[in-house]
Amino acid sequence: MKRYDLRHLHDDFYDRMAELIDQGLKVGEVGIFLFEVGDFSHIQRSADFIKELGHDLMNSLKFNEVDWTIVVKKVDEETRKARAEAVEKARIEAEQKAAEAAKAAEEKAKAEAAAAEAKAKEEAEKAAAEAKAKEEAEAKVKAEEEAKAKAEEEAKAKEEAEKAAAAKKGDDKKAPAKKAAEKKPAAKKAEEAPKGDDLTKIKGIGKAYMEKLNSEGIYTIEDVAKMTKEQIQMMEEKYSFKGDFKESVADAKKLLQAKAK
Secondary structure: OEEEEOHHHOOOOHHHHHHHHHHHOOOOOEEEEEEEOOOOHHHHHHHHHHHHHOOEEEEEEEOOOOEEEEEEEOOOHHHHHHHHHHHHHHHHHHHHHHHHHHHHHHHHHHHHHHHHHHHHHHHHHHHHHHHHHHHHHHHHHHHHHHHHHHHHHHHHHHHHHHHHHHHHHHHHHHHHHHHHHHHHHHHHHOOOOOOOOOHHHOOOOOHHHHHHHHHOOOOOHHHHHOOOHHHHHHHHHHHOOOOOHHHHHHHHHHHHHHHHO
């Protein structure tokens, strides 16, 4: 066993320690090396250095408050070579494992990215489908509302048309009487004017207006009483009757009722 004090070299003691082990120790012999603790980084570093050289690290311990000691056993060249090969093999295997792990991590990242992209695409397609379905539903509701409004409008138009047709039909029923009244004067032009009532007895009708009534084929109080709204309007517009001719018609009805009694 040999003892070496390397404290005077401070942090730069590694090369000297390797030289002393190689030249100062025999195979199987133990050497004790003393160095400064410094910032404590040399404690682990010195142990790793001995392992890198291929020798046995017997111990590593504190010597005092500022110094550290490691105990080393020198190993033969063949063993050191085998250990170096093992270390290199382990290094290569570690690198291979690291490369494989990196490749696996890269493939995993790619797979996750592809999965995320596929999921995003799926979600986008789903959102687009939902938006389209919503749009189609809204369009359908709008179309139904428009169809309903159109149907209501057509029904209303039909109803109004039917009312107009019914009103026209009612007017058509009254038209023959008007036409007959209008035709009477023409028909009687070729004949002698029939004798009628004294229409001046009717309120509001004088001799001049009586002649106008006769010219329209109205000769009797009964004819006046049965005049239609259209005939009344025609007389008022055509002959500028002063007053309300409806009152004369109403008075003719009273005279006719009194005559009936």
